[in-house]
Amino acid sequence: MTAADAMSNWDRFVFTFFNADIAMKYGWEILQGAGITILAGLAVVITGISAGFGLAALRAIGGKPVNFFIIVFVDIFRSLPPLAIILVLFFGFPNIGIVLPSLIVLWMSLSAVLAAFAEEIFWAGITSVPKGQWLAARSTGLTFAQTLRYVILPQAVRLGIPPLTNRAISITKNLALGSAIGVNEILGRANSALSMSANATPLTMGALLYVLVFIPLVIASRTLERNYRWGEH
Amino acid sequence: MEQFGQEFLNLDVMAKVAPFLLQGLLQTLLLCSFLIPIGLVSGILVMLLTTSPYRLLRWPAIAAVDFFRAFPPLVLLVFVYAGLPFIGLRVPALVAVAVAFLINSASYYGEIYRAGMVSVPKGQREAARSTGLSATQTLLYVTLPQAIRNVLPDLLSNTVELVKLTTLASVISVPELLHSANLARSLTYNSSPLILAAIIYLLLLLPIVRLIARLEHRL
Numbered sequence: 001m002t003a004a005d006a007m008s009n010w011d012r013f014v015f016t017f018f019n020a021d022i023a024m025k026y027g028w029e030i031l032q033g034a035g036i037t038i039l040a041g042l043a044v045v046i047t048g049i050s051a052g053f054g055l056a057a058l059r060a061i062g063g064k065p066v067n068f069f070i071i072v073f074v075d076i077f078r079s080l081p082p083l084a085i086i087l088v089l090f091f092g093f094p095n096i097g098i099v100l101p102s103l104i105v106l107w108m109s110l111s112a113v114l115a116a117f118a119e120e121i122f123w124a125g126i127t128s129v130p131k132g133q134w135l136a137a138r139s140t141g142l143t144f145a146q147t148l149r150y151v152i153l154p155q156a157v158r159l160g161i162p163p164l165t166n167r168a169i170s171i172t173k174n175l176a177l178g179s180a181i182g183v184n185e186i187l188g189r190a191n192s193a194l195s196m197s198a199n200a201t202p203l204t205m206g207a208l209l210y211v212l213v214f215i216p217l218v219i220a221s222r223t224l225e226r227n228y229r230w231g232e233h
Numbered sequence: 234m235e236q237f238g239q240e241f242l243n244l245d246v247m248a249k250v251a252p253f254l255l256q257g258l259l260q261t262l263l264l265c266s267f268l269i270p271i272g273l274v275s276g277i278l279v280m281l282l283t284t285s286p287y288r289l290l291r292w293p294a295i296a297a298v299d300f301f302r303a304f305p306p307l308v309l310l311v312f313v314y315a316g317l318p319f320i321g322l323r324v325p326a327l328v329a330v331a332v333a334f335l336i337n338s339a340s341y342y343g344e345i346y347r348a349g350m351v352s353v354p355k356g357q358r359e360a361a362r363s364t365g366l367s368a369t370q371t372l373l374y375v376t377l378p379q380a381i382r383n384v385l386p387d388l389l390s391n392t393v394e395l396v397k398l399t400t401l402a403s404v405i406s407v408p409e410l411l412h413s414a415n416l417a418r419s420l421t422y423n424s425s426p427l428i429l430a431a432i433i434y435l436l437l438l439l440p441i442v443r444l445i446a447r448l449e450h451r452l
Contacts, residue, residue: 016319079438081397092424095240173305200316214303
């Protein structure tokens with residue numbers, strides 16, 4: 001291969017994946033998709049984690065029938081692929097008269113999945129607090145609710161933060177699945193720009209935007225893991 | 234309620250599409266049969282790099298792992314499948330799935346093994362080396378087995394995630410279980426095929442999820 005050939009290959013690569021003209025043309029469009037991804041991501045994290053926390057607290061208080069339903073919910077949503085849940089809500093529910101916008105379907109599906117994982121993580125935290133703490137707290141005169149609120153839950157939350165961060169990141173990344181049901185998030189917009197421009201640059205931009213959104217979180221989770229490492233027992 | 238049953242739990246439709254979905258299931262199992270073993274092994278290689286005593290190996294490896302953990306697998310898959318043909322590299326859908334998901338799962342497995350290695354006390358390695366075991370022997374017979382034992386629930390749970398990940402292949406029309414179910418849904422105008430697929434996923438994964446929950450609470 002001559003030097004000129006190598007050069008033209010390199011040019012072709014740049015033209016295809018890092019094309020400045022295409023980037024200018026579709027950049028704003030895709031950036032707006034990032035806005036949707038970030039807002040939807042925040043909504044999923046807030047809903048999913050609060051619901052998971054609520055379910056775990058309920059399981060600590062609750063009687064047998066309540067716990068049974070919580071366990072069934074958690075197991076099912078930990079086992080089902082998110083895309084399967086999304087397709088059922090998006091394609092199935094309109095046929096029984098429940099039409100939900102694609103963004104709402106995406107938010108509900110991922111929130112339910114995150115809630116299931118968060119419940120499991122908080123519950124593991126609650127059960128890992130030694131029994132003696134319950135007994136000691138109760139014997140100082142705290143009520144059951146106070147013990148849960150001031151003694152047990154704070155420790156459970158602290159224990160759960162590193163795995164919860166990892167889980168929240170990997171579930172929020174599934175927002176890209178929205179492109180399969182027509183949500184205008186990053187991947188959806190990059191895909192349509194790709195077919196309109198017949199150039200791969202929009203896809204490169206979409207990928208880089210996703211990485212840009214998530215890499216601070218990934219690095220933060222690494223730091224959290226170091227700082228919150230539970231002592232050997 | 235009747236409408237709900239007709240739409241989601243229609244046994245006639247389920248019976249009709251079952252053979253078709255079974256084909257999809259075989260494709261899913263085929264995907265898993267190479268993604269899981271290769272992911273498990275390449276994760277160990279990634280861990281060896283990210284825990285290497287040489288900065289020149291360790292830092293780029295950690296950066297790559299973080300990069301690919303921030304990269305949504307579907308975006309990676311679409312990038313490999315739809316992006317590479319533009320520079321003349323037309324890859325079959327199955328190869329795109331293999332490449333994208335192996336990069337993704339090797340990063341995740343690698344991090345899990347690393348957490349396991351960190352949890353093995355330093356003295357173990359030192360003691361093993363001082364008895365005359367080589368570095369490789371120490372890894373294979375002393376530290377790695379303990380590391381794996383310590384993170385077994387996480388390894389299992391990542392494997393469940395990997396099986397669930399194969400559903401994304403449906404987006405690029407690999408005829409795996411969810412893709413078959415969705416195709417059957419559009420042909421029958423009924424969602425029962427999707428529910429049948431969900432039931433199959435539950436049968437496949439629920440026992441493992443239960444096992445993980447038990448392992449986690451025992452530890």
